[in-house]
Amino acid sequence: MAKKNESSLIEYDPLAWMNTEEKPTDVVAILPKQAPDLESLASDALSAKVILQATQSIQNVMQLHEQLVDILRNTSDTIEVDASAITACDTATMQLFVVLKQEMLQLERNLVFDFPSDKFVEAADLLGVSSMLGVDKSAAGFF
Amino acid sequence: MSVRIIAIINQKGGVGKTTTTANLTYALAKVGKKVTVIDFDPQGHLAISLGLFSKQHVGIDAVMLGEASLEEVIIPVRENLQLVPAGTKLQDIELLNDGGVQRGDLLRKALSNSLQDQDFVFIDCPPSSGLLVANVLFATEEILIPMASDFMALQGLSHLMETIRKFEKVLKKTYKTQLVISRYTASRRLSKEVVAKLQHYFPKQILATVIRETALLAECPSFGKTILEYRPSSPSARDFHDLASDFLIGKVM
Numbered sequence: 001m002a003k004k005n006e007s008s009l010i011e012y013d014p015l016a017w018m019n020t021e022e023k024p025t026d027v028v029a030i031l032p033k034q035a036p037d038l039e040s041l042a043s044d045a046l047s048a049k050v051i052l053q054a055t056q057s058i059q060n061v062m063q064l065h066e067q068l069v070d071i072l073r074n075t076s077d078t079i080e081v082d083a084s085a086i087t088a089c090d091t092a093t094m095q096l097f098v099v100l101k102q103e104m105l106q107l108e109r110n111l112v113f114d115f116p117s118d119k120f121v122e123a124a125d126l127l128g129v130s131s132m133l134g135v136d137k138s139a140a141g142f143f
Numbered sequence: 144m145s146v147r148i149i150a151i152i153n154q155k156g157g158v159g160k161t162t163t164t165a166n167l168t169y170a171l172a173k174v175g176k177k178v179t180v181i182d183f184d185p186q187g188h189l190a191i192s193l194g195l196f197s198k199q200h201v202g203i204d205a206v207m208l209g210e211a212s213l214e215e216v217i218i219p220v221r222e223n224l225q226l227v228p229a230g231t232k233l234q235d236i237e238l239l240n241d242g243g244v245q246r247g248d249l250l251r252k253a254l255s256n257s258l259q260d261q262d263f264v265f266i267d268c269p270p271s272s273g274l275l276v277a278n279v280l281f282a283t284e285e286i287l288i289p290m291a292s293d294f295m296a297l298q299g300l301s302h303l304m305e306t307i308r309k310f311e312k313v314l315k316k317t318y319k320t321q322l323v324i325s326r327y328t329a330s331r332r333l334s335k336e337v338v339a340k341l342q343h344y345f346p347k348q349i350l351a352t353v354i355r356e357t358a359l360l361a362e363c364p365s366f367g368k369t370i371l372e373y374r375p376s377s378p379s380a381r382d383f384h385d386l387a388s389d390f391l392i393g394k395v396m
């Protein structure tokens with residue numbers, strides 16, 4: 001086994017959770033439930049949807065964080081965030097999305113923004129993360 | 144002694160599930176074990192790998208749907224080795240919507256009290272984690288996970304282990320879980336690190352022989368032959384011969 005200080009070719013260890021505490025597993029139905037889900041399961045891509053409130057700020061970012069982590073745990077491969085209602089979105093929220101997006105890509109999952117409002121795109125642009133989050137102007141123009 | 148049912152499972156595509164199933168089961172049959180393989184992937188690659196190039200329309204799908212008996216759909220493919228093809232409706236079963244928990248129990252029921260004259264039943268799973276794989280996890284107690292030796296394979300394994308743990312909890316059983324390194328590129332340092340990582344998390348659960356990545360192994364499916372028939376004296380044929388013996392005697396890393 002590779003020693004700690006030897007330069008390892010594996011930085012992130014996806015299996016680390018196995019020897020620590022068990023990942024929380026709900027005794028939810030282990031079978032897929034509805035037809036749309038099943039279809040996406042077949043192609044190995046469950047998705048879940050989050051609808052953002054008009055104002056996203058440091059006041060509600062914790063709540064959003066918890067909601068997203070919860071979804072992440074519950075086997076969704078893709079998280080769709082509906083950002084159509086956004087009229088104001090602060091840096092804390094954007095940072096959360098950036099970290100989540102990076103993490104999900106590492107997990108071979110994805111975070112996508114549906115119908116990003118102009119304000120949302122503007123906020124992302126301002127922080128230079130709009131292309132990273134996949135919310136460029138052209139997409140926003142439709143809504 | 145009742146028949147052992149082993150799922151060759153990994154939701155990640157292209158890791159060597161079908162290659163392992165075809166060659167390992169042939170190697171076992173060759174040493175006299177009675178083996179049945181189930182092609183549980185709607186793609187039907189296992190049947191092709193064993194030389195059945197024309198599409199088999201009726202198979203395990205019909206048995207699961209109560210339209211045929213297992214005996215009716217079994218095809219002898221080699222001495223001691225018989226195949227249950229996928230059948231055209233298998234992909235519909237993946238999308239079955241109603242029937243509650245029953246939907247997950249179709250394969251177990253289809254196999255119950257059958258094949259009692261066999262030593263092993265191997266199930267070649269599809270690269271998904273939907274209802275078909277759920278059916279396999281209902282039906283088996285034993286799992287063999289083929290692993291490539293790259294980073295994304297580790298990521299995929301993490302996902303798979305989550306699924307397996309979830310089923311273990313809900314079905315209240317513990318699978319006998321083993322791994323086989325099915326696509327090992329010896330020239331890469333990363334391969335060694337990946338295997339070391341696996342040994343850390345799966346001590347005494349990795350079959351001792353690794354299957355090396357070779358051109359010959361990629362060639363043989365198009366001839367409908369296993370490597371032991373296609374190039375019996377090749378290193379890859381030896382790999383599978385040794386792997387079969389590891390499997391039988393429980394030789395692990």
Ligand SMILES: Nc1ncnc2c1ncn2[C@@H]1O[C@H](COP(=O)(O)OP(=O)(O)OP(=O)(O)O)[C@@H](O)[C@H]1O
Binds near residue numbers: 155188268
């Ligand atoms: N050890 C190996 N050396 C060279 N080629 C290999 C090896 N193992 C598998 N292959 C080739 O890689 C491809 C994928 O392998 P295989 O079909 O066995 O994977 P799989 O996990 O069953 O894929 P799927 O997820 O699509 O069912 C095939 O073309 C196969 O011939």
Ligand SMILES: [Mg+2]
Binds near residue numbers: 161269
């Ligand atoms: Mg396959």
